[in-house]
Amino acid sequence: MNKYEGEYRGAALQSLLLALGHSEALVEKILKSCGVDRIEPDRWYDLHWGCNVVYGEVVARIGPSAILAVGKKMIEAAVFPPGLDDVRSMLSGLDAAYRLNARGPSIGGITCTFDDDRSATLDWTAAGPCALNIGIIQGCCSRVGARPLVEHGATGCMEHGAPSCIYRVSW
Structure with missing residues (x-):
């Protein structure tokens, strides 16, 4: 049984595209292997799929350092509350x-x-x-x-x- 149950916003998952944008062909391969053509920012995706399948595919193809880069880029793609200035x-x-x-x-x-x-x-x-x-x-x-x-x-x-x-x- 999966420990988590929920959904993940597409905008946050799009950090994958920002971090790996230098290699459009690689992004296309990763998305295709995950069963989608693109990640839509306003759509909600299964949390298990987002965290385990998409990020797992990145680790398998590129390695953990790519996931570190995706995390760094998440601040640019994900929704954050206002007023976080320090x-x-x-x-x-x-x-x-x-x-x-x-x-x-x-x-x-x-x-x-x-x-x-x-x-x-x-x-x-x-x-x-x-x-x-x-x-x-x-x-x-x-x-x-x-x-x-x-x-x-x-x-x-x-x-x-x-x-x-x-x-x-x-x-």
């Missing part, structure tokens, strides 16, 4: 942004706590691979002019069955 508001607004782009009864979430003035801990149960999550964090910080260091916590990883991924972010 690192603290951006990181604390990640869950709200996720919920604008994912909907359903079991989609996970993102909890942010600040450790001090220049670091935060994110407890991440939202759907998606780690490389995507790290890319999203980096992209959000870059959007407001910060250069973050993102470290994966040692308490486990959702990709290996842990209930969440913990990310420590400093800037």
Whole structure:
């Protein structure tokens, strides 16, 4: 049984096109192997399909570094709440942004706590691979002019069955 149940907004999935736009033929192959010709920004797609099939296909064909790039580009394609204009508001607004782009009864979430003035801990149960999550964090910080260091916590990883991924972010 899949841990997640819900849908993912096409606009967020279009970050794939932004990140891999330099290779239109590759994007076409990935989309075709996922059973679609294009991703429509206003359409909602099955969450499992979006996270596991599309991103899984990118990892299989290119590798995890491509998913990191997709995460960084997500800030340009996904819907984000207004007023996120510094690192603290951006990181604390990640869950709200996720919920604008994912909907359903079991989609996970993102909890942010600040450790001090220049670091935060994110407890991440939202759907998606780690490389995507790290890319999203980096992209959000870059959007407001910060250069973050993102470290994966040692308490486990959702990709290996842990209930969440913990990310420590400093800037």
